[in-house]
Amino acid sequence: xxxxxxxxxxxxxxxxxxxxxxxxxxxEVVTSANVACGFHAGDPTAxxxxxxxxxxRGVVVGAQVGYRDLAGFGRRRIDMEAADLTxxxxxxxxxxxxxCRVAGTRVAYVKPHGALYxxxxxxxxxxxAVVEAVLAYDPALPVLCQPGSVxxxxxxxxxxxxVGEAFADRGYLxxxxxxxRSLPGALVTDADAVASRVLRIAxxxxxxxxxxxxxxxxARSVCTHGDTPxxxxxxGAVRTRLEAAGVTVAPFVMTEPTxxxxxxxx
Numbered sequence: 001x002x003x004x005x006x007x008x009x010x011x012x013x014x015x016x017x018x019x020x021x022x023x024x025x026x027x028e029v030v031t032s033a034n035v036a037c038g039f040h041a042g043d044p045t046a047x048x049x050x051x052x053x054x055x056x057r058g059v060v061v062g063a064q065v066g067y068r069d070l071a072g073f074g075r076r077r078i079d080m081e082a083a084d085l086t087x088x089x090x091x092x093x094x095x096x097x098x099x100c101r102v103a104g105t106r107v108a109y110v111k112p113h114g115a116l117y118x119x120x121x122x123x124x125x126x127x128x129a130v131v132e133a134v135l136a137y138d139p140a141l142p143v144l145c146q147p148g149s150v151x152x153x154x155x156x157x158x159x160x161x162x163v164g165e166a167f168a169d170r171g172y173l174x175x176x177x178x179x180x181r182s183l184p185g186a187l188v189t190d191a192d193a194v195a196s197r198v199l200r201i202a203x204x205x206x207x208x209x210x211x212x213x214x215x216x217x218x219a220r221s222v223c224t225h226g227d228t229p230x231x232x233x234x235x236g237a238v239r240t241r242l243e244a245a246g247v248t249v250a251p252f253v254m255t256e257p258t259x260x261x262x263x264x265x266x
Contacts (some may be wrong), residue, residue, distance in 0.1 A: 005202045005242055006252040007163070008032040008144070010064055010113070012050035013041035013073075013091035017054035021226030025086060026120050027053050027162060030036075031236045031251040032060045034111050034144075034220065039093035040066035040074025048099045055105040060251040062144060065130070066094045076109035076183070082129040087164035089133035108253045109163070110134055112151070118178065121149035132153050142253055147218050148176060165254050166201045166219035168194050168238055169228045174209045176217065185210040187228060194234050195241035202247050220252045 008167040011023045012035040020041070027033060033054045036042030041077035042050075054061050066074035068088060080088075093107060100106045112120050112130055120127040127150045134141050135158060145151045155162045170181035171187050188194055201207055207217045224235040242249055 001250055002200055003246070004220070004248045004250055004252075006031050006163075007197075007222045007235060007239060007242075007249055008034055008035045008062070008111075008221050009035070009231070010223070011054075012036040012047045012064075014046045015041060015043045016137045021236050022232050023050050023226070024053065025232045026224075026235060027057050027059050027080045027227060029232065029239055030059060030224075031249060032062055032109070032253075034062050034064035034113070034223070035096060035112070036064050037066075039068045039092055039098045040064075040070065040072075040113050044095075044099075048103070051099040052103045053104065055100075055103040059251060060255055061096070061100055061105055062109040063093050063107050064111055064113045065089045065133075066116050069115075072115075073124045074116065077115040077218065080126070081128075082125055082132070085126060085129035086133045086136070090137055093133065093137050101231050106255060107141070107262070108251075108255050109142045109144050109148065111165070115146070119152040121146045121177070124150050124154060127154040128129050131158050131160055134160055137253075144221060146176075146178075147216075163221055163222045164217075164219040165223055166198070166207065166217050168198050168222050168224045169231070169234055171207045171255065172207050172215055172217070174213045176215050179210055187266055189229050189234070191230070191234055191237040194224075195237040198238045199241050199245055199247070202242060203245070207232070251252040 007030045014018045124136045142161040143155045171185040
């Protein structure tokens with residue numbers, strides 16, 4: 001059986017004159033793009049430009065939805081009422097969909113960002129709020145999340161497609177959770193080490209945790225964070241290693257071009 005793996009990256013996170021990551025180069029490597037929606041990062045111009053570049057290169061676009069936290073880059077947990085969080089996720093989906101529509105593509109999946117990702121992985125209330133937004137907007141949209149997480153379970157129970165995700169550049173705890181960014185071992189930046197661990201994930205479905213133990217990690221997509229040092233080189237090393245081993249690198253969801261006739265006004 002052919003082994004397939006999607007490569008995704010967080011992009012579109014620049015804001016005004018502040019530039020984060022090399023989106024142009026990253027979009028030459030990955031097969032799916034988690035595009036910021038303006039709440040944790042990204043301004044309208046940056047988001048529109050990123051979506052257009054992704055569409056030109058045939059890279060699938062996903063909504064990287066997060067807390068309304070520009071100052072903290074969405075990496076600070078915010079305790080919100082479920083209805084408010086659902087509305088915030090819907091708002092972000094609608095904003096990104098507009099940029100996709102004029103670029104001739106569409107939002108093809110949803111992935112929480114930062115603290116929302118880690119919170120929804122363990123908090124049923126916030127996980128359910130994210131899923132409710134997906135159900136209200138488009139129940140056919142897959143949710144990209146941590147395998148075995150609370151969000152994974154809640155989405156499955158709601159008959160929402162779930163795609164398991166691994167992180168190329170993040171350390172794992174023995175229980176399968178990510179090492180908090182405040183602790184040693186949170187980031188993995190050696191290209192050879194990153195490529196080797198992703199190949200293991202793709203072919204064996206496991207990863208070695210920071211304590212040396214082996215952790216099951218069934219994933220169909222692997223993420224490289226755009227703000228990790230040397231992110232593009234890491235993603236390139238991963239793709240090269242996978243393809244050399246015979247792994248097919250391809251998006252987990254396929255999209256068709258969208259008709260943009262009549263969307264630009266008169």
